[in-house]
Amino acid sequence: MLPTTITTTAKKKPMLLINDAQRHRYLVRIHIVEGIAFWIRFIIICTDLSAASGNIVNNAHDSLRYLVVILLFELFTSFILFIADSLYVILRYLGRVFYESDSDDLCNERKYLWPLATLTCLKQIDCYYDHPHLILLTRVCILIGFWLLRFIAFCLACACGNQYSPRGIAYAVISSFSLVISVFTIITEYLHYKRLWTYHPQNNYDATYNKAHLCFLPYSLINDQRITEWGTSTCKRGKKCESKSLFHLLVYHSGEDQFKPKHDEQNPTVFGFHQTKTNLAYIISQDARGFIPSLKGMLGAGVYFATSINHTETKAHNFGAYICVKVSLGRVYRTNKREMPSSTEKYDTVYYEHESGNDEFCILNSEQIQSWIITVNEDFDVNSNDRDMFNETLYTPCF
Numbered sequence: 001m002l003p004t005t006i007t008t009t010a011k012k013k014p015m016l017l018i019n020d021a022q023r024h025r026y027l028v029r030i031h032i033v034e035g036i037a038f039w040i041r042f043i044i045i046c047t048d049l050s051a052a053s054g055n056i057v058n059n060a061h062d063s064l065r066y067l068v069v070i071l072l073f074e075l076f077t078s079f080i081l082f083i084a085d086s087l088y089v090i091l092r093y094l095g096r097v098f099y100e101s102d103s104d105d106l107c108n109e110r111k112y113l114w115p116l117a118t119l120t121c122l123k124q125i126d127c128y129y130d131h132p133h134l135i136l137l138t139r140v141c142i143l144i145g146f147w148l149l150r151f152i153a154f155c156l157a158c159a160c161g162n163q164y165s166p167r168g169i170a171y172a173v174i175s176s177f178s179l180v181i182s183v184f185t186i187i188t189e190y191l192h193y194k195r196l197w198t199y200h201p202q203n204n205y206d207a208t209y210n211k212a213h214l215c216f217l218p219y220s221l222i223n224d225q226r227i228t229e230w231g232t233s234t235c236k237r238g239k240k241c242e243s244k245s246l247f248h249l250l251v252y253h254s255g256e257d258q259f260k261p262k263h264d265e266q267n268p269t270v271f272g273f274h275q276t277k278t279n280l281a282y283i284i285s286q287d288a289r290g291f292i293p294s295l296k297g298m299l300g301a302g303v304y305f306a307t308s309i310n311h312t313e314t315k316a317h318n319f320g321a322y323i324c325v326k327v328s329l330g331r332v333y334r335t336n337k338r339e340m341p342s343s344t345e346k347y348d349t350v351y352y353e354h355e356s357g358n359d360e361f362c363i364l365n366s367e368q369i370q371s372w373i374i375t376v377n378e379d380f381d382v383n384s385n386d387r388d389m390f391n392e393t394l395y396t397p398c399f
Contacts, residue, residue, distance in 0.1 A: 017191050020391035027192065027354055030185045031085045037178035038078040044171045045071050052167055063167040066160035070171065073153040077146035081119075088117040091397070093172040105271060114397040119143075123398070129235065129252060130245040135398055136193040147182050153251065154179060196395055201376040202282050213285045217375045220392035221399065222250045224309075231256045244269070246324050246373045251399060255309035260359055261351070267330055269370070272305025274323040275312035281321030281374050291366040299350040300340030302362040303369070311358045325372040327363060 017023040045067060052063045070220060091113060115121045119142050122128065123135045154175040160168030199216050200207075223234055235241050235252035243249065249259075249271055261268040274291075276284075284291060291303045306312045309322055330348030333341045340350060343362055351361040363369070378387060 017188065020195070020394055021387070022296060023188065023192060023195070024391075024394055027185075027188055030181065030188060031081075033181055034078070034178065034185060035082050035085060037174065037181065038074070038082055041078070041171055041174050041178065042074060044174060045074065048167045048171065052164070061166035063160050065213075066156050066164075066168060070153045070156050070160075070168070071157075077149050081143075081146060084117055084119050087113060091117050095165075104379075117397050120398050129237070130243050130248050132251045132399060133197050136196065136395075140186065140189050140193055143182075143186050147179065149321060150175065150182070151179060178347045192394075199388060201278070201378065201388050201390075206383055207286050208214075209285050210288060210290050212290055212369060212371045214371050214373050215251055217247075217373050218392055218395075219375050219377050219392050220390075221343060221395060222255075222282050222375055223253055224255050226396055226399065227254075230319050233257060235379055244326070246271070246326055246371065249322055250373060252374060258308040258311075258357070258359070260307050261329060261332070263334075267396050268332070269326060269328050270307075272304050272307070272325045272327050273309050274303075274318055274325065275315075276322040276323065277318040277322055278376050280318065281323060281376065284323065289366065290372075291369060293364070293366055297362060298338045299335075299352055299360075299362040300344065300364070302350070303363045303366050304360060304362050307361075311360070314358070315360060319377075321374055321376045323372050323374050326370045326371060328368045329361065329363070330368060332361075 017026065039210065049064070049067050052067060098211065115123060119139045120135050122138050125130075128135055128138075156174060157168040157172035157175060161172055162368045196218070197215055198205075199218055201216055201218075224230070227234065230253050232251060233254040235243075235248070237243070239251070241248075259271040261270045294304070295301050297304060304315070305325065305327065306315050309324070312322065314318075328348075329351070331346060332349045332351050333344075333347040334351045334353060335341070336353045338352065341347060344350075348365065348368060349361055349363050351359065355358055
């Protein structure tokens with residue numbers, strides 16, 4: 001049995017702060033307030049430490065056991081965040097002063113500084129290569145972890161103030177206000193994460209989508225739009241990569257990379273690539289039937305896919321939107337001739353092995369398609385007056 005595509009749909013709603021520039025301004029301002037609040041708390045706790053360390057009357061010296069822990073929590077959370085925010089400002093707003101192009105030596109250093117500036121250092125862990133959509137979510141989780149540690153520090157300050165007043169009282173008051181501000185920071189950061197993976201290039205957030213449609217990926221985030229050497233993949237696994245993630249494929253692999261099924265593999269699941277007009281891609285994403293098979297073609301009736309993104313440039317009749325699919329080939333009929341088999345009853349897929357390596361295949365039933373991601377080159381959509389004005393510069397450093 002071939003896996004089938006479930007075509008139930010889910011309603012998509014526009015999110016808060018969808019305007020990238022506005023949301024970024026909010027984030028910058030909130031983080032500036034967070035930084036100022038940190039230094040106020042830091043000065044207060046250092047003052048309390050200084051006073052407590054020199055006072056042995058009425059057991060006030062014992063308050064150090066609270067104050068030292070509070071200081072360590074602040075250094076581990078707010079100080080790290082302050083350093084990251086400061087580095088982000090330097091790289092984003094002053095970076096062009098230090099380098100002129102992506103080939104400069106400093107750019108290589110900048111490549112390692114960005115993960116620290118955006119708190120996405122964990123993206124180097126192998127699992128994130130298969131799930132790049134989790135990178136920014138991990139940043140949100142880190143901020144939540146920082147908030148929890150600071151809440152513990154707040155509780156310790158309250159306990160310290162209760163036993164060794166006035167030690168810890170001023171810190172607890174300021175901390176209570178800054179914890180509320182941090183809640184707004186976390187909410188805005190989550191919206192920043194959500195914005196990327198709920199992006200709709202046609203700016204239609206009320207549409208319903210096929211269950212197999214995973215998302216629209218901004219064209220500026222695919223591998224070939226983020227590299228300086230054409231045809232280079234950013235995937236560290238190289239040619240040995242066996243990832244089955246559509247997200248990984250588009251974000252880390254070159255359009256020249258091919259994904260061909262093995263000859264001895266039974267019922268293989270592979271990646272396929274289809275290029276069409278932007279308006280047709282929108283229709284496919286919203287249609288409960290998904291892809292509608294063509295009635296004719298060199299390999300017969302069905303849905304046609306290339307084995308790499310670049311090969312769609314010579315095979316497609318319409319251009320503008322790339323659809324990357326994960327598809328089950330089922331029973332495969334292989335041929336090196338441009339012809340359809342005499343009988344298709346025993347096969348689910350006709351696979352054409354091109355002499356130059358530009359293979360393509362035709363699936364006979366669109367239900368063989370398990371999922372897909374669509375990326376739209378907006379240069380082909382210049383006549384659209386209602387586009388989602390996505391700002392890729394806010395996200396590319398995270399990948």
